[in-house]
Amino acid sequence: MSLKAAxxxxxxxxxxxxxxxxxxxxxxxxxxxxxxxxLIGQTRPVTVLRFTVKxxxxxxxxxxxxSFKKLTSIHDT
Numbered sequence: 001m002s003l004k005a006a007x008x009x010x011x012x013x014x015x016x017x018x019x020x021x022x023x024x025x026x027x028x029x030x031x032x033x034x035x036x037x038x039l040i041g042q043t044r045p046v047t048v049l050r051f052t053v054k055x056x057x058x059x060x061x062x063x064x065x066x067s068f069k070k071l072t073s074i075h076d077t
Contacts, residue, residue, distance in 0.1 A: 015046070018048045018049070019050075023050075025064070
């Protein structure tokens with residue numbers, strides 16, 4: 001399913017694999033989609049795979065996401 005649909009409240013505890021094909025500027029959208037497979041009731045390990053193409057805009061967005069997460073984690077207590 002699309003990342004937007006997966007981040008909007010679906011319960012996917014039957015899933016054991018999350019494969020991200022589209023990258024969003026906002027990393028929390030991806031985190032929410034991944035967390036749908038980790039909800040209460042999940043009994044299996046969840047594998048998360050992200051596919052990107054090197055030296056593309058996706059590669060730059062991924063770098064921005066990493067920077068954003070580093071900045072926001074400084075303020076987490």
